[in-house]
Amino acid sequence: MRMLHTMLRVGDLDRSIKFYTELMGMKLLRQKDNEEYTYTLAFVGYGDEKDHTVLELTYNWDQSEYDLGEGFGHIAIGVDDIYALCEDLEDKGADVYRKPGPVKGGKTVIAFVRDPDGYAIELIERKESDDL
């Protein structure tokens, strides 16, 4: 078995695709409308679904926002230069609400950014000294 995707319901599909491709560097892998059940799926990720776990962005045509509740935590993405990325994200208007720095009690450098719907994304800088 392997993890295929995480599904997120989004209120504006173009806004989310723009965020995940232009700011987070993902590719739009495929997109499909379901006329009968009035929703669209867009799969985004860093590589082909045959060997990458991806995000499934689900847009219900009749819903433009969601209450994310208190159960969802975050999606984690490994990055190279977290400081440069966070500066670029902020320059492009993203909410980096936990600035980059060592994780509490550890050495690995993390940050948190919100996607357009408010879902939290953890950025983890991948270095040899990783302890996460």
Ligand SMILES: C[C@@H](O)C(=O)SC[C@H](NC(=O)CC[C@H](N)C(=O)O)C(=O)NCC(=O)O
């Ligand atoms: C392609 C596959 O990964 C899917 O997840 S499609 C599954 C399908 N999704 C939806 O219906 C999305 C719209 C829905 N209104 C929602 O917000 O979840 C699904 O859940 N089908 C239910 C079923 O019983 O087939």
Ligand code: NI
């Ligand atoms: Ni799915």
